[in-house]
Amino acid sequence: MSTNDLLFGVFPYVAGALLVVVTVIRWRFRPFSISSLSSQLLESRRLYWGSVPFHWGLSTILVGHFVALIIPRGFEIWNGAPLRLYLLEATGLALGLWAAFGIGVLAYRRFTNARIRAVSSTMDFVVLGVVALQIFSGVWIAVGYRWGSFWGTSVFVPYVRSILTFDPKPEYVDPLPFALQLHAFTFWVFLALMPFTRLVHIITLPLGYLTRPWQRVVRMRESPAVYHPASEKPLERQH
Numbered sequence: 001m002s003t004n005d006l007l008f009g010v011f012p013y014v015a016g017a018l019l020v021v022v023t024v025i026r027w028r029f030r031p032f033s034i035s036s037l038s039s040q041l042l043e044s045r046r047l048y049w050g051s052v053p054f055h056w057g058l059s060t061i062l063v064g065h066f067v068a069l070i071i072p073r074g075f076e077i078w079n080g081a082p083l084r085l086y087l088l089e090a091t092g093l094a095l096g097l098w099a100a101f102g103i104g105v106l107a108y109r110r111f112t113n114a115r116i117r118a119v120s121s122t123m124d125f126v127v128l129g130v131v132a133l134q135i136f137s138g139v140w141i142a143v144g145y146r147w148g149s150f151w152g153t154s155v156f157v158p159y160v161r162s163i164l165t166f167d168p169k170p171e172y173v174d175p176l177p178f179a180l181q182l183h184a185f186t187f188w189v190f191l192a193l194m195p196f197t198r199l200v201h202i203i204t205l206p207l208g209y210l211t212r213p214w215q216r217v218v219r220m221r222e223s224p225a226v227y228h229p230a231s232e233k234p235l236e237r238q239h
Contacts, residue, residue, distance in 0.1 A: 007185055009170035012163050015192035022195035046109040054102030057095045058135065064092065069160055072153035079150045088149050089142070096139045103132050127197045130190050137183040144179060156184070 001010075068075050079085040107128055110116050141148055155176065162169035173181055194200055 004174045005170050007170070008159070008173045008181075008188075009168040011185075011192075012168070012188045015188040018192045019195050023200055026195065026200060046105055046113075050102050050105030050109060052102065053098045054106060057099030057102060058131075061092065061095050061099065061138070068149070068153060069157055072157045075149055075153050079147075085147065085150060089147060092149065093139070093142045096135065096142055100132075100135050100139055103128070103135055107132065123193070123197050127190070127193050127199060130186055130193060134183065134186040134190060137179055137186060140179045141183060145177065155180070159184070 078088065110120055110124070110128065155172070159169060159172040162172070173184060176184075
């Protein structure tokens with residue numbers, strides 16, 4: 001078995017097994033550990049400028065990848081016109097650069113703020129590096145191997161589908177340039193690491209809020225004292 005077979009044929013299933021098993025164990029035995037553990041109270045300004053572009057840029061790109069995986073023919077039809085191809089490529093690159101800016105701000109914040117660094121674990125820094133590598137390799141592909149939305153449906157989509165159908169074809173990845181292999185491999189690394197980090201909260205959806213009864217929040221405070229017109233002494237307001 002070659003290194004390519006191990007990295008792109010075996011490791012994806014190891015990553016998937018870790019994602020499912022460890023997440024279920026945490027949810028079953030340590031439910032309170034499934035949290036984003038927000039550090040907003042420690043520092044909020046740089047968190048805003050980093051979190052918004054990172055989350056929105058990366059989420060939009062992931063949705064695009066998912067759509068390409070589900071309906072690759074739709075991408076091929078869309079890219080049939082050069083103007084639409086240019087528009088899609090420019091949008092993807094802009095979102096990638098936006099997400100790269102966001103994670104750069106988040107990394108700078110975590111490394112330079114003493115209070116944030118004090119509550120950060122080693123895994124926080126590791127997964128931050130993996131996600132950064134994933135984003136920057138995507139930007140590398142967009143700049144160095146243009147028209148990825150055009151050729152990606154015939155390169156990456158068959159490989160990912162072979163993994164999902166339990167008929168792995170790692171040979172599809174073997175002839176690809178290093179940037180494309182790095183982009184694919186760091187995704188599997190991210191899936192393997194995610195259940196061990198605070199990022200596991202991504203897969204928890206608060207669906208209970210959709211059916212939960214309305215809650216009424218009442219502010220409790222002492223009733224102000226009032227003065228009776230015939231007396232100089234304050235009287236408590238009667239309820």
